[in-house]
Amino acid sequence: MQLFIDSADVAELRAAAASGLIDGVTTNPSLIAKSGRNMKEAIAEICSIIPGPVSAEAVATDVEGMLNEGRYLARIASNVVVKLPLTENGLRACRTLSDEGIKVNVTLCFSAVQAMLAAKAGAYFISPFIGRLDDKGEDGMELIHDIRQVYDNYGFGTNVLAASIRTPEHVKQCALAGADCATLPPKIFAQLYKHELTDSGVAAFLKDWASTGQSIL
């Protein structure tokens, strides 16, 4: 499964990229606002740090505006993926941009039928939001399973990019459900390394090693 970082903070992204484990980045207008950066400059810098797909979201709500913004964003760098909302206009713009060879990440997906429409519109990624469904008492993970099944039933090539991830358990469940990618806040990515038995195991090995008085080098 590919791991993306959900952030527009360049320092956070550099730190995560140093792991050698990061395949891409997702941003959204809220994350750009939080970064305090000019969007074009931030996206260009992020694209130079992470060679994989970097999602940059259009904010127009009409088709023409989405097309203009999408084409502009796609020119920032060759690895930009244009993010569009799962609205009727968003999917119309998705069809056109996809036909032009621009990759589109259709975002704010909350149902399997929405995901099916996005696939039919040529989306490169579909972003189902797990945490926001959980927040309102629904089962976000069920949506990942449902989309996987619909896509596999019909051979849709759209990549399932699980989003709005809140816990390492979400990541595990996404991997088991066959999501192609998951985008994680940096804090959740850092938590993936952690297990108390790893920490206590390292401590015990080091204590026993110290008792030998040896050094390897």
Ligand code: E4P
């Ligand atoms: C993904 O593309 C979104 O930017 C993100 O995962 C949204 O997460 P949130 O629901 O925690 O804001």
